[in-house]
Amino acid sequence: MSEYNRSSHLKAIHAKRKANTYQKVDEAIKRLIRANEKINFNSVSSEAGVTKATLYNNTDIREKIETLRQQQSQTPTPKQVKREMNDNNKDAIIESLKRKIKKLEDENKELREQLKFSYADVYKKL
Structure with missing residues (x-):
């Protein structure tokens, strides 16, 4: 052995x-x-x-x-990338929303004017 x-x-x-x-x-x-x-x-x-x-x-x-x-x-983690993307795009989003608000306010004003004329027509017919 x-x-x-x-x-x-x-x-x-x-x-x-x-x-x-x-x-x-x-x-x-x-x-x-x-x-x-x-x-x-x-x-x-x-x-x-x-x-x-x-x-x-x-x-x-x-x-x-x-x-x-x-x-x-x-x-960066995906959460960090998303957060940075949101921070970078925040100003663009704000401007877009401001334009949308302005458009809706103008449309609302126009509809109120049309409503005044419609009420005037209804009162004239009475």
Whole structure:
């Protein structure tokens, strides 16, 4: 029987576990990106099924998550885009509504004048 080297066996197990963790985290990050979810330590931890301590202690994974988190914070969310669009278009909307109000007021004034003439015609016939 060949000599069993416990230390090399443990190193092999550790390397396999580490590779498995990397794979789980990478797949979790890809799923979060596809789903347009926020990428942070909590979301990656729950999606990958690993502890947050594992993510924080592994420098490669930690840097990747921090980089992605930073990139996401710089890109505006759909709510922010909509809000900015509304702020930019606010003046145009106000002007459009003012024109509409003016048009309706003029139409109302014209109809009141027509009503006066109609009442005058009715009184003349009496």
